[in-house]
Amino acid sequence: MAETYATAAPDRSAVRSLLRLWPYVRPVRLRLFTAAFVAVLASCAGLVIPLVLKWMVDGPVADRDTGGVWLGALFLLLLGLAEALLFGMRRWLVARPLAHVEAEMRAELYGRLQRLPVAFHDRWASGQLLSRATADLGLVRMFLAFPLTFLLVNSVTIVFGVVIMLLQDWRLGLVILGPAVPVVVMCVYFENRYAVVARRAQDQVGDLTTVVEESVLGIRIIKGFGRHRTQARAFRELSSTLRGTELSKARLLATIWAVIVTLPELAIGAALVLGAVQVADGELSAGTLVAFLSTALALRWPVDSIGFLLAMSQEAATATERYFEVMDEEPERDAVVRSAPAPDAGLRFDGVVFRYPDADPGSPPVLDGVDLHVRPGESMALVGATGSGKTTLTALVPRLHEVTAGRISLDGVDVAALPREELRARVAVAFEEPTLFSASVGENVLMGADDRAGDAELERALAVAQAEFVHALPQGADTQVGEQGLSLSGGQRQRLALARAVVGRPPFLVLDDPLSALDVHTEAAVEAALRQVLAGTTALIVAHRPSTVLLADRVALLSGGRIAAVGTHHELLRDNPDYAHLMSGTGRQEDDR
Numbered sequence: 001m002a003e004t005y006a007t008a009a010p011d012r013s014a015v016r017s018l019l020r021l022w023p024y025v026r027p028v029r030l031r032l033f034t035a036a037f038v039a040v041l042a043s044c045a046g047l048v049i050p051l052v053l054k055w056m057v058d059g060p061v062a063d064r065d066t067g068g069v070w071l072g073a074l075f076l077l078l079l080g081l082a083e084a085l086l087f088g089m090r091r092w093l094v095a096r097p098l099a100h101v102e103a104e105m106r107a108e109l110y111g112r113l114q115r116l117p118v119a120f121h122d123r124w125a126s127g128q129l130l131s132r133a134t135a136d137l138g139l140v141r142m143f144l145a146f147p148l149t150f151l152l153v154n155s156v157t158i159v160f161g162v163v164i165m166l167l168q169d170w171r172l173g174l175v176i177l178g179p180a181v182p183v184v185v186m187c188v189y190f191e192n193r194y195a196v197v198a199r200r201a202q203d204q205v206g207d208l209t210t211v212v213e214e215s216v217l218g219i220r221i222i223k224g225f226g227r228h229r230t231q232a233r234a235f236r237e238l239s240s241t242l243r244g245t246e247l248s249k250a251r252l253l254a255t256i257w258a259v260i261v262t263l264p265e266l267a268i269g270a271a272l273v274l275g276a277v278q279v280a281d282g283e284l285s286a287g288t289l290v291a292f293l294s295t296a297l298a299l300r301w302p303v304d305s306i307g308f309l310l311a312m313s314q315e316a317a318t319a320t321e322r323y324f325e326v327m328d329e330e331p332e333r334d335a336v337v338r339s340a341p342a343p344d345a346g347l348r349f350d351g352v353v354f355r356y357p358d359a360d361p362g363s364p365p366v367l368d369g370v371d372l373h374v375r376p377g378e379s380m381a382l383v384g385a386t387g388s389g390k391t392t393l394t395a396l397v398p399r400l401h402e403v404t405a406g407r408i409s410l411d412g413v414d415v416a417a418l419p420r421e422e423l424r425a426r427v428a429v430a431f432e433e434p435t436l437f438s439a440s441v442g443e444n445v446l447m448g449a450d451d452r453a454g455d456a457e458l459e460r461a462l463a464v465a466q467a468e469f470v471h472a473l474p475q476g477a478d479t480q481v482g483e484q485g486l487s488l489s490g491g492q493r494q495r496l497a498l499a500r501a502v503v504g505r506p507p508f509l510v511l512d513d514p515l516s517a518l519d520v521h522t523e524a525a526v527e528a529a530l531r532q533v534l535a536g537t538t539a540l541i542v543a544h545r546p547s548t549v550l551l552a553d554r555v556a557l558l559s560g561g562r563i564a565a566v567g568t569h570h571e572l573l574r575d576n577p578d579y580a581h582l583m584s585g586t587g588r589q590e591d592d593r
């Protein structure tokens, strides 16, 4: 989890960030505009109420006309009902389309995460990605549902209200407008401060998610080493930092509220006193003062709410930014390398150099000129000390990482020139740390084959991988495994991963120490079965134990970032002291990667 987040860019603009939402909002724009229009209507219906009041006070009330008062009251009731109805309609209009927008954005994020290269995932903490897919998208939906509409509705309402007040009495109107300038200045200042804190809070949520996720995934290690206190402390520290940030958000919000609420309130008070004096002097009708003040009071909510509407918009802008930080990453692309086909069939590495993208630029590359030719149908064992780059080399074949220089070819075709789908259909892989998904055993294995493969293929693969234990599981191959299912032992999982690798009968097989967790007897059985599979396959197999090495036709020794020697096990044992030393251990070198 190296780079967790970029801090807010200096030229960031909330509006520019939010505008990027348009492509997602476009499909539902009609509903959204209708909803906004309905809300403006509702809000303006509210502004007619004071005018009716004025008519009532200056007319029927002054004339003691009971019928007129009743009529006015009925009118007010109807206006109130209309307002409530219109607001309800707005809610109904936006709810579904916005849930759709959120789902759509989430699906695209998920799709992008799947297509981003492994190097991206090495760089980003999973919690940061999770929080983007959940909390941030929730904020965006909230923004579209509420602040977006109401910033518009409130602005229109305020403009209308102010015009009405100025028309009633322009002097009182100016008194009310007095605080507008300081309020606007405060809002701008607040916007900028709030943007910074909001970004910090959202990033901290991501960090916290990462800790929680790691604690859950690593629960065995945490318990086994009695580390729950350390983990709990890390959690507490992060969550208290987050609480601090949330508190400063709250403080900022409180300040702006205080200003936004107090200043207009003072202005209303002043207008009340002035207006009362004018009415007493006979310069103003009582009805006008009532209308004026009730308009001012009706505007209180639109003005007061601007503070938190701006805050919500700011948070949504930050969330949008965080969303697009991922969406803007380059996905894996099918390069248009058109190199001349090499004459050799089989799997070839030519001058392959590789440095991890996040490695220190000054450090030597992990692989520094690997030349190796695995002949068609041959199986080659790859041997090397821990950390020599075996896993890295195997990951380059299915292009989980891209070579820094040099080329890898399958039957003469540069892997960089193969469409990814085709490449991954030709090469099957199994890694040392097998991952099983939350699905049935059968589904997990058949993932390695095309959709036509059925039970017969499954059985064959399970037999090769000596994974007959599957039949003893509660529901056989239909048993659920993975996070939401039955837990399997490391050796069992390795065998399923191996079955997944061989089930599609791939022409090329790349295995990164696939038998490391097996006991000696099972390993021997797997090897015997694997020998048949390997007969028709070009394979590169990372190996530690002499028994696995013996499966292969030849052995390549990886050392110092290059292939130091190639030969049969016995030749190397005889001629290469380094190899002899590697193989003379107790069988298996602990490989912790």
Ligand SMILES: Nc1ncnc2c1ncn2[C@@H]1O[C@H](COP(=O)(O)OP(=O)(O)O)[C@@H](O)[C@H]1O
Pocket (backbone or CB within 6 Å): 122, 356, 358, 359, 366, 384, 385, 386, 387, 388, 389, 390, 391, 392, 393, 591, 593
């Ligand atoms: N994702 C990564 N980012 C940066 N460096 C890595 C990464 N994975 C492995 N390395 C480094 O590359 C080197 C080779 O690792 P690896 O290929 O796993 O070795 P082996 O499988 O032979 O034990 C090690 O020094 C390791 O620290």
Ligand SMILES: [Mg+2]
Pocket (backbone or CB within 6 Å): 390, 391, 392, 432, 512, 591, 593
């Ligand atoms: Mg390894």
